[in-house]
Amino acid sequence: xxxxxxxxxxxxxxxxxxxxxxxxxxxxxxxxxxxxxxxxxxxxxxxxxxxxxxxxxxxxxxxxxxxxxxxxxxxxxxxxxxxxxxxxxxxxxxxxxxxxxxxxxxxxxxxxxxxxxxxxxxxxxxxxxxxxxxxxxxxxxxxx
Amino acid sequence: xxxxxxxxxxxxxxxxxxxxxxxxxxxxxxxxxxxxxxxxxxxxxxxxxxxxxxxxxxxxxxxxxxxxxxxxxxxxxxxxxxxxxxxxxxxxxxxxxxxxxxxxxxxxxxxxxxxxxxxxxxxxxxxxxxxxxxxxxxxxxxxxxxxxxxxxxxxxxxxxxxxxxxxxxxxxxxxxxxxxxxxxxxxxxxxxxxxxxxxxxxxxxxxxxxxxxxxxxxxxxxxxxxxxxxxxxxxxxxxxxxxxxxxxxxxxxxxxxxxxxxxxxxxxxxxxxxxxxxxxxxxxxxxxxxxxxxxxxxxxxxxxxxxxxxxxxxxxxxxxxxxxxxxxxxxxxxxxxxxxxxxxxxxxxxxxxxxxxxxxxxxxxxxxxxxxxxxxxxxx
Ligand SMILES: [Zn+2]
Numbered sequence: 305x306x307x308x309x310x311x312x313x314x315x316x317x318x319x320x321x322x323x324x325x326x327x328x329x330x331x332x333x334x335x336x337x338x339x340x341x342x343x344x345x346x347x348x349x350x351x352x353x354x355x356x357x358x359x360x361x362x363x364x365x366x367x368x369x370x371x372x373x374x375x376x377x378x379x380x381x382x383x384x385x386x387x388x389x390x391x392x393x394x395x396x397x398x399x400x401x402x403x404x405x406x407x408x409x410x411x412x413x414x415x416x417x418x419x420x421x422x423x424x425x426x427x428x429x430x431x432x433x434x435x436x437x438x439x440x441x442x443x444x445x446x447x448x
Numbered sequence: 449x450x451x452x453x454x455x456x457x458x459x460x461x462x463x464x465x466x467x468x469x470x471x472x473x474x475x476x477x478x479x480x481x482x483x484x485x486x487x488x489x490x491x492x493x494x495x496x497x498x499x500x501x502x503x504x505x506x507x508x509x510x511x512x513x514x515x516x517x518x519x520x521x522x523x524x525x526x527x528x529x530x531x532x533x534x535x536x537x538x539x540x541x542x543x544x545x546x547x548x549x550x551x552x553x554x555x556x557x558x559x560x561x562x563x564x565x566x567x568x569x570x571x572x573x574x575x576x577x578x579x580x581x582x583x584x585x586x587x588x589x590x591x592x593x594x595x596x597x598x599x600x601x602x603x604x605x606x607x608x609x610x611x612x613x614x615x616x617x618x619x620x621x622x623x624x625x626x627x628x629x630x631x632x633x634x635x636x637x638x639x640x641x642x643x644x645x646x647x648x649x650x651x652x653x654x655x656x657x658x659x660x661x662x663x664x665x666x667x668x669x670x671x672x673x674x675x676x677x678x679x680x681x682x683x684x685x686x687x688x689x690x691x692x693x694x695x696x697x698x699x700x701x702x703x704x705x706x707x708x709x710x711x712x713x714x715x716x717x718x719x720x721x722x723x724x725x726x727x728x729x730x731x732x733x734x735x736x737x738x739x740x741x742x743x744x745x746x747x748x749x750x751x752x753x754x755x756x757x758x759x760x761x762x763x764x765x766x767x768x769x770x771x772x773x774x775x776x777x778x779x780x781x782x783x784x785x786x787x788x789x790x791x792x793x794x795x796x797x798x799x800x801x802x803x804x805x806x807x808x809x810x811x812x813x814x815x816x817x818x819x820x821x822x823x824x825x826x827x828x
Contacts, residue, residue, distance in 0.1 A: 347581055375648045376646070381564075382583060438584055
């Protein structure tokens with residue numbers, strides 16, 4: 305459904321995102337965690353918005369969650385996404401309830417997508433030379 | 449400052465025709481609108497000595513050179529469509545402090561015949577987040593970005609497509625009273641609305657604002673003449689994490705929530721005191737969302753205000769009698785200010801809000817930056 309090899313690759317050498325992209329390549333979802341107050345955060349930031357510490361570590365979390373909100377795109381606007389409709393969802397992680405991850409919701413007819421549905425992330429190679437690994441979300445096996 | 453005795457005024461407004469395609473370039477259109485605004489203010493163009501352009505479009509340098517202006521005050525507001533109303537505050541400060549006498553705000557846009565939205569340079573904050581986390585999933589337009597807000601609202605409060613339809617149809621009905629509106633003479637029925645092609649669910653074609661070729665301009669002055677419209681109070685604010693909406697908490701939080709509150713507190717007035725509202729209607733739901741965040745309706749309650757003609761001329765709160773961005777023109781919100789001024793002067797003919805004395809104007813830009821102003825006519 306997606307032309308994965310045509311999706312534009314961001315600057316993978318951006319230091320704020322290197323641990324994230326290294327993680328997905330290893331089929332891990334890694335997010336940031338403040339070393340001082342232990343708060344998980346996303347998207348990646350220099351400073352903890354809770355305690356203003358700049359000491360940060362990257363931790364792996366289970367790519368499972370529930371759909372927080374979504375849109376079904378009906379008109380193509382991006383390279384690699386000429387085939388419509390497709391779904392973009394914001395997924396609240398089960399393990400870290402204050403973090404939402406953006407991704408495509410796949411393997412489900414758009415008409416039955418519901419906020420609150422249980423989703424599992426899986427890792428998909430993309431970019432002209434397979435430079436990056438994206439996370440797609442499918443209905444969980446034992447899903448609601 | 450804005451709550452004090454001395455108020456700056458909008459002294460002149462001007463605009464070109466608004467069409468889907470105009471052959472003249474954007475700078476020519478901008479000059480035309482600026483000259484019209486100066487004439488409307490009763491000043492020579494050369495008296496303009498302050499300028500606030502719209503970033504990424506026709507620049508201040510072009511207008512300054514074309515009209516041989518001596519500029520003493522120049523500022524750029526990097527808040528997207530929010531800047532039209534934010535600019536009322538900045539221009540007020542400039543003229544009340546003596547930094548300038550007549551400050552020009554203008555827009556010259558080739559929104560319709562230029563490049564498509566997704567192909568234009570983005571001025572959004574947080575560009576790395578956009579490129580690393582959104583574009584790679586095919587999310588790169590305002591329609592998609594705001595549709596997820598609407599979808600979440602629907603989940604929390606419920607929302608009938610027909611409520612969004614009424615917002616689009618009310619805008620179109622108003623545009624049909626406005627000969628300069630881009631959609632003048634083109635009726636929109638609920639049936640057509642509901643059959644609109646999908647853009648980004650729940651948004652279909654008719655939920656999205658126009659793209660327009662055209663220009664508009666206003667002049668803010670330290671003057672209080674018979675036709676001048678007083679800028680009673682202005683505020684701007686941003687939602688939590690203005691560079692990211694995905695992890696914003698509360699998710700529906702926007703700048704207007706704070707900006708409108710500050711204006712109401714400053715003036716000792718409330719939504720019920722307004723005779724009309726000009727709401728930045730980039731999308732149908734964003735009009736509804738802003739009505740709630742500005743206090744015109746409680747959370748989850750705007751549908752009741754919108755039903756039964758509540759936001760139409762003659763209704764409880766006439767909203768965007770010019771047709772707004774949905775049906776008059778996309779001028780990044782400046783046409784809302786222009787309309788508020790004309791309404792308060794009583795110049796709007798068949799679309800005149802009866803006895804309009806106080807009008808609220810909202811601005812919206814970037815990822816939910818918000819601005820809010822109350823303008824007052826002569827008899828306030
Ligand atoms: Zn911390």
